[in-house]
Amino acid sequence: xxxxxxxxxxxxxxxxxxxxxxxxxxxxxxxxxxxxxxxxxxxxxxxxxxxxxxxxxxxxxx
Numbered sequence: 088x089x090x091x092x093x094x095x096x097x098x099x100x101x102x103x104x105x106x107x108x109x110x111x112x113x114x115x116x117x118x119x120x121x122x123x124x125x126x127x128x129x130x131x132x133x134x135x136x137x138x139x140x141x142x143x144x145x146x147x148x149x
Contacts, residue, residue, distance in 0.1 A: 092107060102144055103129070103143050112131065117129050117130075127146055129145045130143060131143050132144055
């Protein structure tokens with residue numbers, strides 16, 4: 088079942104830190120929808136279980 092999070096903590100280039108994320112694992116694939124409605128694929132690069140924050144890298148335009 089798809090999950091949606093609106094808790095972006097920081098964006099730096101292709102990296103995005105999202106807090107309050109549950110039930111994800113390192114190397115998992117997902118999608119990010121930009122403010123303009125464009126959907127980009129992403130990959131979980133880090134999971135910090137203490138405060139449930141992930142770092143994801145978004146792929147460029149296809």
